Amino acid sequence: MRIGVPTEIKDNEYRVGMTPSGVRDLTSDGHTLYVQKGAGNGSGFTDEEYAASGAKILPDADAVFKEAEMIVKVKEPIEADLKRMKDGQLLFTYLHLAPVPDLTATLLKKKTIGIAYETITGRGGSLPLLTPMSEVAGRMSVHVGAYYLQKPNGGRGVLLGGVPGVLPGDVTIIGGGTVGINAAKMAAGLGARVTILDTNLDRLRYLDDVFHGRVLTLASNRAHIAEAVRHADLLVGGVLIPGASAPKLVTRDMIKEMKKGSVIVDVAIDQGGCVETAHATTHSNPVFEVDGVTHYCVANMPGALPRTSTIALTNATLPYTRMLANLGFEKAVADNPGLAEGVNVYEGQITYKGVADSQKRQYTPLSDLMKVPPALAATRRAE
Numbered sequence: 001m002r003i004g005v006p007t008e009i010k011d012n013e014y015r016v017g018m019t020p021s022g023v024r025d026l027t028s029d030g031h032t033l034y035v036q037k038g039a040g041n042g043s044g045f046t047d048e049e050y051a052a053s054g055a056k057i058l059p060d061a062d063a064v065f066k067e068a069e070m071i072v073k074v075k076e077p078i079e080a081d082l083k084r085m086k087d088g089q090l091l092f093t094y095l096h097l098a099p100v101p102d103l104t105a106t107l108l109k110k111k112t113i114g115i116a117y118e119t120i121t122g123r124g125g126s127l128p129l130l131t132p133m134s135e136v137a138g139r140m141s142v143h144v145g146a147y148y149l150q151k152p153n154g155g156r157g158v159l160l161g162g163v164p165g166v167l168p169g170d171v172t173i174i175g176g177g178t179v180g181i182n183a184a185k186m187a188a189g190l191g192a193r194v195t196i197l198d199t200n201l202d203r204l205r206y207l208d209d210v211f212h213g214r215v216l217t218l219a220s221n222r223a224h225i226a227e228a229v230r231h232a233d234l235l236v237g238g239v240l241i242p243g244a245s246a247p248k249l250v251t252r253d254m255i256k257e258m259k260k261g262s263v264i265v266d267v268a269i270d271q272g273g274c275v276e277t278a279h280a281t282t283h284s285n286p287v288f289e290v291d292g293v294t295h296y297c298v299a300n301m302p303g304a305l306p307r308t309s310t311i312a313l314t315n316a317t318l319p320y321t322r323m324l325a326n327l328g329f330e331k332a333v334a335d336n337p338g339l340a341e342g343v344n345v346y347e348g349q350i351t352y353k354g355v356a357d358s359q360k361r362q363y364t365p366l367s368d369l370m371k372v373p374p375a376l377a378a379t380r381r382a383e
Helices: 020-028 047-052 061-067 079-084 101-109 131-148 178-190 201-210 222-231 252-256 267-271 306-327 329-335 353-359 374-382
Strands: 002-005 032-036 056-058 070-072 090-093 113-116 170-174 193-198 215-219 234-237 263-266 287-290 293-296 343-346
Touching: 002 061, 020 032, 020 047, 020 306, 032 047, 032 061, 047 056, 056 061, 061 079, 070 306, 090 306, 101 343, 101 353, 131 178, 131 234, 131 263, 131 267, 131 293, 131 306, 170 178, 170 222, 178 193, 178 201, 178 234, 178 267, 193 201, 193 222, 201 215, 215 222, 222 252, 234 267, 263 267, 306 329
Parallel strands: 002 032, 002 070, 032 056, 070 090, 090 113, 170 193, 170 234, 193 215, 234 263, 263 293
Antiparallel strands: 113 343, 287 293
C-alpha cells in the first residue's frame, strides 16, 4: 500500500503521524511510505532519519496526498488538507467529528473512508488509540493549571501543594477515566487536595483503592458538581462519551460561583467540552476569561509535548496501520471488530452512531454497506 505522512498544519501542532521506526516496520512489510519534507521536525525526527528508514521524502503536502492511498495523520483535516484529499481516500487520524458537522459533510461528499483513532475499541471496551493522548493531556492539565494559577498569569496566586502552615490548593476533576486518573496522579503528587467525580461507582471504588484515600471520590450529580466546582482552584474537565459530543456538566451559573482567579482546563474540548462557557482555543491564544475564571481549552493539548506524544501515539497506532496496509481496508475491518468501530464515515454515510446522533443526521451501520462479521453486525443492530 502507498501510505502518506503529511506535515500537521493545525495551529502549533508539532506532532507527526508516524515515527521513523514506524516507517521502517511498514517498509519492511513491503509498503511505500511518502513523508512530507520536514514533517517530523517539530517532534525532533529529521528527514534523514525517515529516509534511512525507507521513506520517500516528498517536497510538499500536495505530492503526499496525490501519491498516497492511505493518509496517516494526528489531527483532523482542516481546509487546506481537505482540498488535497482525493475522493475515496482512506484517512486514519483523530477525527472528533461529533461537534464539527461541516467537516463531516465534506468527508461525506468526498466519500472518504474516515477511521477515527478515538473510537477504535479494544478488550473490555477500552480505547487503545485515545488512551496515550489522554494520558498526556491529563498529566499536562495540572501543569497548565498550576501555571495559570500564578498571579502574573492572571490566577489567584495559589501554589497547589501549599507550604507548611498554608493549606494546599483544591483540584476538582470531573470524570474518572484516563484523563481523570492521570490528572489526579499529578495533582496528588504535588500535594493538592483532589476530588474526582464520576457516575460509575465501581470506577470510584477503584480510584479510592489505587490512591489509598489520598484522593476524594464523589458520585457525580448536579449538586455534587456544583459544590466541588465552587471550591476548586483548578477544575479539570475529563468527561468522555466515545465519539459523541461531551455533555455540558458545568453550567454558566456554576462558573459564576467559582473563586476569582481560579482556572478551568477543559480537556474534553475535542468533543465540544464539558463546560458550558468553554470554546476551543489554540496554543497561540490558549486562554480566555469568563466571570473572572481563566479557561484553557486548547483542542490539541498534547501537541505542545510532541516528542513524547508522537512516540506514544505511534506505539498505539502502528499495529492498526500495519493491519490496514497488510490486509487492505475491507479485510482488516472484517477481521477486527474493534477496528471497525473506528470507521466513522464510509461510502458517503455516517457509520458511527455517536456522530450521527450528535449531529442529528442519518446513521447507517457499517454492516449495511460492507461484509462484516455476524457478531459485529448484531452489535450494530443493537445500537
